[in-house]
Amino acid sequence: MAKEELVENMELGLISDDQIREHIRIQLGKRLIWGYKSTHEEQLSQLLDLVHSLRSMKMATEMENLDLKLYESPMSFLKIQHGSNMKQSAGYYTDESTTLDEAEIAMLDLYMERAQIKDCQSVLDLGCGLGAVALFGANKFKNCQFTGVTSSMEQKDYIEGKCKELKLSNVKVVLADITTYETEERFDRIFAVELIEHMKNYQLLLKKISEWMKDDGLLFIEHVCHKTLAYHFEPIDEEDWFTNYIFPSGTLTLSSASMLLYFQDDVAVVNQWILSGKNYSRTHEEWLKNMDNNIVEFKQIMKSITKSEEEATKLFNFWRIFCMCGAEWFGYKNGEEWMLTHLLFKKN
Numbered sequence: 001m002a003k004e005e006l007v008e009n010m011e012l013g014l015i016s017d018d019q020i021r022e023h024i025r026i027q028l029g030k031r032l033i034w035g036y037k038s039t040h041e042e043q044l045s046q047l048l049d050l051v052h053s054l055r056s057m058k059m060a061t062e063m064e065n066l067d068l069k070l071y072e073s074p075m076s077f078l079k080i081q082h083g084s085n086m087k088q089s090a091g092y093y094t095d096e097s098t099t100l101d102e103a104e105i106a107m108l109d110l111y112m113e114r115a116q117i118k119d120c121q122s123v124l125d126l127g128c129g130l131g132a133v134a135l136f137g138a139n140k141f142k143n144c145q146f147t148g149v150t151s152s153m154e155q156k157d158y159i160e161g162k163c164k165e166l167k168l169s170n171v172k173v174v175l176a177d178i179t180t181y182e183t184e185e186r187f188d189r190i191f192a193v194e195l196i197e198h199m200k201n202y203q204l205l206l207k208k209i210s211e212w213m214k215d216d217g218l219l220f221i222e223h224v225c226h227k228t229l230a231y232h233f234e235p236i237d238e239e240d241w242f243t244n245y246i247f248p249s250g251t252l253t254l255s256s257a258s259m260l261l262y263f264q265d266d267v268a269v270v271n272q273w274i275l276s277g278k279n280y281s282r283t284h285e286e287w288l289k290n291m292d293n294n295i296v297e298f299k300q301i302m303k304s305i306t307k308s309e310e311e312a313t314k315l316f317n318f319w320r321i322f323c324m325c326g327a328e329w330f331g332y333k334n335g336e337e338w339m340l341t342h343l344l345f346k347k348n
């Protein structure tokens, strides 16, 4: 079956979940065969080729394609999909019984601990999404001042509404694209949680971020990664439907766990941690459960934002496939291929 036909059939609901997951795993297996080289020398030179090419690219590309589909969904849908902290990134599952809400909080607590947040600090949260990090931090550390940066007006409105509801006066939200954002303010701590995936030139990005850090400031980054491979999300062959299905061409670069260590011109690594991909796999499974447990409302929302029954069905199934992709991707080989890394940097 040609990839267009496969995607059409999946989105029309003509292919079972088990078969969809099998199709995903086939593509993931092919990506590993494509990426793994037979000698370490070749493996390293593949990584370094990408490192060098990123240095001559723009800070980010094609963002307009990404925001529309992935990050500008109606709030009513996002509330169904996510946990109560509206965290649009991985949770941290400490055991088998951990719920999505608990996993969100466990991960947010881990960020605060690893970034060494203390009261009275100024904290910048880049690519703040629906404010999970800033709202959690501001609530826990009432004398810290959090500034979230988002490029979405809807996200800004949501966070400001939440601040009123929670009576938080220590959160400010700035509407800006990070690649063009400028500020004279200097911060004790900076977070970038699952943001660098959408960036290309990490040298330019880290240079810019380092200018916003106080001399003794720290930068905390979480990003998804492969343990060894790094690549732009571009299809590997004619049959590869998976690579650009969620992330349109040019909008995502997958870093290896060690990738950012090659970009220490303006910041220096203080610590690094690895988290099993199983954490993100479980998160996607939980998001899928949330949608399936609210299926009537979920379908209704999809209908209200599309022009026909068929489009609504396709969008509904897109979001279900999105979750299955994430669950299989990060769950592959028990979470030991694609995973998450945390990095803490100081300013050079």
Ligand SMILES: C[S@@+](CC[C@H](N)C(=O)[O-])C[C@H]1O[C@@H](n2cnc3c(N)ncnc32)[C@H](O)[C@@H]1O
Pocket (backbone or CB within 6 Å): 060, 063, 067, 071, 086, 087, 088, 089, 126, 127, 128, 129, 130, 131, 132, 133, 149, 150, 151, 152, 176, 177, 178, 179, 192, 193, 194, 195, 198
């Ligand atoms: C995976 S989400 C993570 C959101 C949030 N950090 C969280 O953990 O819930 C990535 C976020 O980065 C934002 N983003 C990506 N590129 C951006 C840019 N150039 N400027 C501002 N925000 C950006 C997206 O809009 C999205 O909200």
